[in-house]
Amino acid sequence: MATTTPGRARPTQPGPDGGNGKGKPAMTDRARAERALGLKLAAPAAIIMLLVTAYPILYAFYLSLFRYDLRTPEMNEFVGLSNYALILTSGVWWQSVLATTIITVVSVALELVIGLAFALVMHRAIFGRRTVRTSILIPYGIITVIAAFAFRFAVSPDTGFLPGDLNPLGNSIGSFATIIITEVWKTTPFMSLLLLAGLATVPEEMQEAAKVDGATAWQRLWKVTLPNMKAAILVALLFRTLDAFRIFDTVFVQTAGANNTQTISGVGYNTLVSRVNLGLGSAVSMLLFLMIILIAFLFVKGFKTNLGTVKGK
């Protein structure tokens, strides 16, 4: 999906569909002007993106190979991969990988189910369509930190409404539950809007045909609706998984990493900013970066095979 280009023939490739006048074999003046303009228009964006991401990423990789601690600058030296070795043998790291994975998997799974239910309601609702679409955007518009505070206050014994001395943020399971509920609340709307767009592409006639054939509503959901919106589901899952895996704000506000909830981004932040150990911290962030790439790669692979089977039918 990332690599599609508009369905126009390239100027250099003569094509049967040269209807736009762009399909000429030799590069015309027009095509050359177009090419020059295209490069000129795209250049600023490309340069800024390279400058603010590619350069820092490379610099982070460079730093990750050094002992580089701002508190002891005289001891900075090249240490090769030993920062990585230190991290991969540390319990803190694996604890954060576990916490991040738990939060990501549980919250994305819940978001998919709830988001689908919401999308179905929004797709079919007759009464208050506008109200429902507007209200579902509210969590999306709210600052994550604020949402995290809202839920923290709501469940804390001194400011909340839970009965008695119940304090979810005092133990591990309660902390995970609170963090996950906050994440789900905040990001399900995005998921459901993507799914809603997917629902709109499911042909109504297929639903009708299945109905005539006597399929129950449940069968129609599983056999007609869901298979037809596979692409939308995968896109939504990809976006949300990658986003959830870098979770930071909610954990910072609600537990600050207590009760085993520290995430990978949290460990990176603590090492880099609180302890100004740029070498070790950069190695943590490089590892997170690699994991994100791996997740994206797996999704795109699954995506291609799935789309392939759909097209093959």
Added chain:
Amino acid sequence: MSVGTTLGGEKTGAERRRPGGKNRDDRPAADASRTKGQTLWIVGTIVIVAYAMFPVLWIASLSFKPAADVGDGRLIPQTFSLDNYRDIFTSGEFVRPLINSIGISLITTLIAVVVAAFAAYAIARLEFPGKTILLSGALAIAMFPPVSIIGPLFNIWRTIGLYDTWPGLILPYMTFALPLAIWTLTAFFREIPYDLEEAAQVDGATPFQAFRQVIMPLALPGIFTAAIIVFIFCWNDFLFAISLTSTDNARTVPAATAFFTASSNFINPTGQIAAAAIVVTVPIIIMVLVFQRRIVAGLTAGAVKG
């Protein structure tokens, strides 16, 4: 979640979509299952609205409670008080971050949308080498974890004097603002009929004239949508804001709220945080209410059609 059962009434929804279905009495009292299905959809609607509103109501309620009532556990405050709002606007811990948030988010949005509009037009309409790389590169950048670059930025910014300044946040915000704007705008540009430019070109307009005089006016709603979405993302950032600022000089509202200290030393700052939360949330809610349709279109355009 009773998705299966609620599906029973779906045809009703599709067929009988009418403004305000409250007066259902005029309908032939035919099948009960339809009415039942419709009731389920209405219940679903109410559930969604309640879901979206609840935490907001809770924090709004906290913001109006006087310090003594913060722990009473009631949704409706016993006594309404504006003390928390007065506190945050007089203590200075909030006003300056609010100005920072507005300024930094607006400047980032402006730069990102202008730069992205050029790139998106080129991607949607022109043939030039590397445009696929640009588009997929933008997506990749949008997905990468911000914590990956805060270390280097922290180091570089301190050396060149950008640490704790507005440009020091605006630059890293480009990492998500630009890809977001490029994707949204490319989707919008692709929807503008190509014939219009063809006509302009036949009339002798250069590609740039076609862009400026034909495309831009048509693309304005899309550009506006992209701006809203980018603004919400900038407004939301926390990690860059706490990593690359240290004082009120550039600290934004999310970062400031997380470090709030109570104006009185004896109470915790819950009420003030709640008031600050409401102040930064209400404008966004109003924006969402007014531009609901556009935001939905913008959020889903890039993702599904690509």
